[in-house]
Amino acid sequence: MILEEKWRTKTLTVDDLKEWVKNYSQGCGINLTPEEIDHVAQYMMDIYYWHTRGIPPGSFVEAVIRNDLREASWSANDINAKALVLYGKLLIEIPGAFSKEWQTKLKEIERR
Numbered sequence: 001m002i003l004e005e006k007w008r009t010k011t012l013t014v015d016d017l018k019e020w021v022k023n024y025s026q027g028c029g030i031n032l033t034p035e036e037i038d039h040v041a042q043y044m045m046d047i048y049y050w051h052t053r054g055i056p057p058g059s060f061v062e063a064v065i066r067n068d069l070r071e072a073s074w075s076a077n078d079i080n081a082k083a084l085v086l087y088g089k090l091l092i093e094i095p096g097a098f099s100k101e102w103q104t105k106l107k108e109i110e111r112r
Contacts, residue, residue: 008095010052017041017048024086032083040083044090051096051105062109065102067091 003020006012018041025032025040032040047065049055060080063071064087076084091097 003093004095007048007052012045012048014041014045017044020044020090021083021086024089025083028085028089030083030086032079036079036082039079040086043080044087047087047090047094051094051102054105054108056109064091066106 003012003016006016018037021032021037021040021044025037043061046055046057046061050057050061050065057065060072060075060077063075069084072084072087073081080087096102
C-alpha cells in the first residue's frame with residue numbers, strides 16, 4: 001500500500017523500491033544479493049521515471065511497460081531475468097498501469 005501511495009503522490013525513492021524488491025523477492029523465493037536488489041530497484045525506478053516524468057526507457061523497461069513477456073525475457077540481462085516476476089508484480093501494484101494515460105504514453109514511445 002505504501003508503494004502505491006508514493007507512486008501516486010510522486011514521492012517514490014529508489015530506497016522504497018529496494019525495500020519492496022527485498023520483501024517481494026523473499027516472498028517469491030527469489031534469492032537476490034544486495035547488489036542485485038539495487039540493480040532491480042534502479043530498473044524499476046526507470047519505469048517510475050518513464051511514467052511520472054516522461055523519460056524514455058531502455059529496451060528491457062520498454063518491453064516490461066508494454067507487458068511484452070517475450071521481448072522482456074529476450075532483452076533482460078541475467079539479473080533482470082532472475083527477477084522478471086517482480087516486474088510483473090510491480091505492474092500489478094502501481095496505480096494507473098495499463099490505464100488510458102499509460103497507453104497514451106506508450107504511443108509516444110512508438111513515435112520515436
